[in-house]
Amino acid sequence: MDDDGYFGESVAARYDESSAAEFEPGVVDPAVAVLAGLAGAGRALELGVGTGRLALPLARRGVPVHGVELSRAMVARLRAKPGGAEIGVTIGDFSTTRVDGTFSVAYLVFNTIMNLTTQAAQVDCFRTVAAHLEPGGCFVVEVLVPELRRLPPGQNVVPFHVSPTGWAFDVYDVATQATNSNYVEVVDGRGEYRSIPFRYVWPSELDLMAQLAGLRPRERWEDWTGRPFTSESRGHVSIWEKPLT
Template structure:
């Protein structure tokens, strides 16, 4: 059983509005540009496809896109927009879909939805299992904000606006974290929501890739391939599968 939070119908219905800034052309266009370039003439598989924010415009570029998603209500939202986009319901760390892909990708911090290191390692292995030789696995994820966490303080605000307050709280021993969202409603009240995740460092991801038979090809501060530096708050990392994976079943990758 996965440790991921499960998005229910209410959360799925509100999702696109809650992340409306992620649909902005200056955010979405560079994302789709890079993924289309990496997919080339091959097929693309999105882990945790959500409501299709990235997959649908990527498919509109002519890329053959397939998705995996844990939440049926989120898949329903995808199919309300694009009925012909194939999506398999299941855990991105274990479920296998037919065929071979030149690109597997996972965006918007979603690797953290897997809240154990073992599940995150299994996710990398599952990506490698779906890739043909030379195929790429791409992840977009924040660099943990612990540099902004003074001793004795548990939380770091990540958004403060008239309509929303967001605070991340961290357990620096277990790498478990919670995003706390306070969203202003039309009547002036606030709705509180939480999202659990496991934060992960770039070097830790590189080791997961190595265990899965992949090597780092590029790391950028954003989708426009900006240089990644010590001050970067997020990264887009690309690993390349360099050989056939070992004979491992789905069951042996779960702990």
């Protein structure tokens, strides 16, 4: 791992392509609509801003956006896009990095909360966000529901992509909530392997983290369109707010 964490140059160079489905208007537009509504006339703070998938369209809607990002390689991709130079970015670990000013909404999307690999770091993230929010401001997290129901007794590996030239699988440790996503690609007869660690987190656990940070629940949906969250939902968009007093 280099100074850019697990999202260095080799990952950044093909990030938009490898995550192409997340850049589709049907995915981006509902998220931006929710975030713009929560921002109102205020500012937005994106943790893990990456290459600007949401920051750029949100800024085009007139919302001032500031990002926090550990990977300089990812930020370089953001800067190269139209409007990217206007997005303020602070380089650092989003669990503890402080920036100037306050915000009406902060958001952490696409499972990025799980890039913080300890419970303590995830709690720190909530506390850091709470310190940045204006009274009445909101913190939004989009993250999957841990797929432990797919693990039969004695199994700790779940494949999620298999093709003639690539394999991807998650390895779970249910005792610690540690997991890692593993990728094997074969190009021109040569194999390449990388592994990224995560810590999965339950919705109820996130609610407790929010409570510790002085935030209270506002909404929880299955997705950005506002579908109800149920026991069958594979992910959720959760919103907590900072009390006015």
